[in-house]
Amino acid sequence: xxxxxxxxxxxxxxxxxxxxxxxxxxxxxxxxxxxxxxxxxxxxxxxxxxxxxxxxxxxxxxxxxxxxxxxxxxxxxxxxxxxxxxxxxxxxxxxxxxxxxxxxxxxxxxxxxxxxxxxxxxxxxxxxxxxxxxx
Numbered sequence: 001x002x003x004x005x006x007x008x009x010x011x012x013x014x015x016x017x018x019x020x021x022x023x024x025x026x027x028x029x030x031x032x033x034x035x036x037x038x039x040x041x042x043x044x045x046x047x048x049x050x051x052x053x054x055x056x057x058x059x060x061x062x063x064x065x066x067x068x069x070x071x072x073x074x075x076x077x078x079x080x081x082x083x084x085x086x087x088x089x090x091x092x093x094x095x096x097x098x099x100x101x102x103x104x105x106x107x108x109x110x111x112x113x114x115x116x117x118x119x120x121x122x123x124x125x126x127x128x129x130x131x132x133x134x135x
Contacts, residue, residue, distance in 0.1 A: 046092060047083050047086055047087050047088070047092040047095075049079045049080075049082055049083030049096075050079075050080070050083035050084070050087055050092040050093070050095035050096040050099065051092075051095050052083075052099075053076050053077075053080035053083050053095065053096055053099025053100065054080075054095040054096075055099075056072045056073070056079060056099065056103070057072075057073065057076035057077075057098065057099040057100070057101070057102025057103045057105075057106060058102050059072055060073035060076050060103060060106035061073070061105055061106045063106075064106045064110040064113060065109060067110075067114075067117060069106055069109070072103075072106065073105075073107045074103065074107065076100070076103030077099075077100060077103035080097070080099035080103060081096075081100065083099070084096035
């Protein structure tokens with residue numbers, strides 16, 4: 001214990017400019033270099049259009065199956081086409097392709113659902129009264 005400060009232990013000088021302490025080389029491998037951490041996203045920005053295309057495409061497929069999904073698949077196709085041209089990151093390119101494919105599938109499902117509902121209403125099945133059988 002330090003005699004100048006009553007109950008204070010002296011651990012050495014304080015770090016300069018809040019620097020991290022230097023613990024020295026590894027005792028097992030003193031010549032080993034510190035690890036280098038690569039930043040895979042360094043230098044490339046994420047393209048939000050590609051991700052938005054993928055999200056709109058997936059939600060568009062779900063809504064198309066319900067019969068109310070014309071808008072989102074078309075938005076997915078447009079955003080995917082624009083984002084695919086601007087993609088600099090391989091992940092963004094994958095998201096744009098998924099958005100395009102899901103958008104096209106959503107439009108096809110919407111067309112099929114529209115044809116089915118038009119045939120249903122033309123056939124008069126929507127206006128027919130239910131028949132009850134009493135036994």
